[in-house]
Amino acid sequence: MFKKIWAIFRERFPSRLKASLFVGGVLFGVLVVSGLLVTAGAAGLAWTNTEEFCTGCHEMRDNVYAEYKGTIHDTNRTGVRAICPDCHVPRPPVDLIKRKLRASFELWGHFTGVIDTREKFEAERSKLAQNVWRRMRQTDSLECRNCHHAEKMSSDLQSDKAKARHAKAKIDGKTCIDCHFGIAHKEPAGPGPADVKLD
């Protein structure tokens, strides 16, 4: 097989120079194309991390996004914001791709209308929140820590109550989401993060 191709190749490019030019050209082409693909892929991936993309479907726009509006992560005194992917998409590349692949199943949910009405969303709210809480607990609230660095949290600037609770949480081995839930979206009825079973 390889010999046959080699024979055709030698026949087509009898001179060494022409042969190397051809091989070089092919390699260069492959490099350019893959470079373009990677760039396009990264740009596409980045595009799925924008507020516009996240609120592109009414399920997000009218439910969770509407609730997020006006919360501390949306608007605050400094204008530093945490938008959807800041809390819901991990930043380390491998985790990011994994999360994006999983999220593609949400398209299925969109087209089969799992939560296409407010009523359906309310019925699913607790379950959906538990999915997020479970992941947050498994990853030690990875996304929170994209911005909130535990070692840089100045306890001097915290209230006495917060100081005491944070100190205790550290001893108890708690993670952010154990206490800080229902912050950007309405708190669902039913079990809280601490009651969610980890698989």
Place this chain on the structure above:
Amino acid sequence: MSAAVQGSRNTAIALCALADGSETGAGSHLPTEKPEKKMSKRLISITAATGVLLIAAFNAQAAVDADAAEALAKKSKCFTCHSVDKKKDGPAYKDVAAKYKGKPDAEQKLFIHLTTNPKVKVDGKEESHESPKTKNEAEIRNLIGWILSR
């Protein structure tokens, strides 16, 4: 909820007394008025007061403005320690409602709890309970009505 009704009933009784008082007051200034007419006037005022009572009671039933209550609770950071149905550092509002169910002094007790910064025990340590971030008593009572109807 029953507390809210109770509260409005008190208001209505006060209104009734007021209507009654003004009526007799008017009567004393007009001694020539016939007793018959006075009776019918009294009847009208009683009917009116009953109406007011009914309307007030009805309003109290429907009066809890859940959106306003939740907004105030959020603003006042109540949900840091309380949840509607989950136990946090403070009791769940469902448990509070259950505890005070059918108790006529529930609203007043909670009003004192919310406005006097009493000491509460969190994790074995005493700390002051915060007050809702409003000066408006009606807003606080609405919040209490909301908690009691969880």
